[in-house]
Amino acid sequence: xxxxxxxxxxxxxxxxxxxxxxxxxxxxxxxxxxxxxxxxxxxxxxxxxxxxxxxxxxxxxxxxxxxxxxxxxxxxxxxxxxxxxxxxxxxxxxxxxxxxxxxxxxxxxxxxxxxxxxxxxxxxxxxxxxxxxxxxxxxxxxxxxxxxxxxxxxxxxxxxxxxxxxxxxxxxxx
Numbered sequence: 284x285x286x287x288x289x290x291x292x293x294x295x296x297x298x299x300x301x302x303x304x305x306x307x308x309x310x311x312x313x314x315x316x317x318x319x320x321x322x323x324x325x326x327x328x329x330x331x332x333x334x335x336x337x338x339x340x341x342x343x344x345x346x347x348x349x350x351x352x353x354x355x356x357x358x359x360x361x362x363x364x365x366x367x368x369x370x371x372x373x374x375x376x377x378x379x380x381x382x383x384x385x386x387x388x389x390x391x392x393x394x395x396x397x398x399x400x401x402x403x404x405x406x407x408x409x410x411x412x413x414x415x416x417x418x419x420x421x422x423x424x425x426x427x428x429x430x431x432x433x434x435x436x437x438x439x440x441x442x443x444x445x446x447x448x449x450x451x452x453x454x455x456x457x
Contacts, residue, residue, distance in 0.1 A: 287407060290333050290391040291380055292324050293373055295341035295366045298396070309343040311395045312350055319350065320395050325357045331403045333391060337383045339364040339376045 298310030305313075311321040318326075325336055336359050340347045344367045351361050364380035371379055377392065384390050389410065391403065401420045410418040419438065421430060431440045 287331070287333060287389055287391060287403070289335045289337070289384055289386070289388070290328050290393065291337040291339065291364075291377065291384060292321065292328075292393055292395050293339055293376055294321060294347060294395040295339045295370050295376055296394075296396070297342050297370070301396075305342065307343075309340070309347050311338070311340075311347050312343075313396075315398065320398070321347065321350065322354065322357050323398055324393060324395055325359050325361070327399070328391065329357075329359060333403075334359040335362070336360065337362050337364050337380050338395075339366055339371075339380055341366040341370040 292311075294309065294311035296310060298305035298313070301310045301313055304310075312319045315323060321338065328334070328336060336356070338347065338351070338361055340363055344363075344365065348363060351357075351363070362383055364376065364383060366376060366379060373394075377384075389407070393399075399420070406418060406420050415437075419430075427445070428441050428443050430438060431442060433439045
């Protein structure tokens, strides 16, 4: 993939939808078919040549650090952005990790609890063609929140709907 070498995986959340498992573990280490969510996402990024990965941590942070160290980053260069003192949500987490991501190249961001087969090459081609500040890969799935787009396909907000029935869903994008 042209011009992308870095990514951030948002892994700091409390994982409330994964309870009671997350009462003692971070959601990033939840196992799906024999691999943690974090490992699956790191390996997904590797398919596109992305091996410099920032992982933000908050909930049971040492467990995530230990897993990364024990597995040698699953073959990637994993850098921790530590939010142990206070969970900063997505925007705050991105701002805190900014210095770890800064370069002239774009980067990929994803949430640790999303598994996808999105073709990042297609996403980047779209991004490079249209040259927006940010490009989102989204899907039309049941959720408690829907994103709103204007006639130019620009995100202009969201609205909250009644709570979703599903706790976890594997999604396919593009």
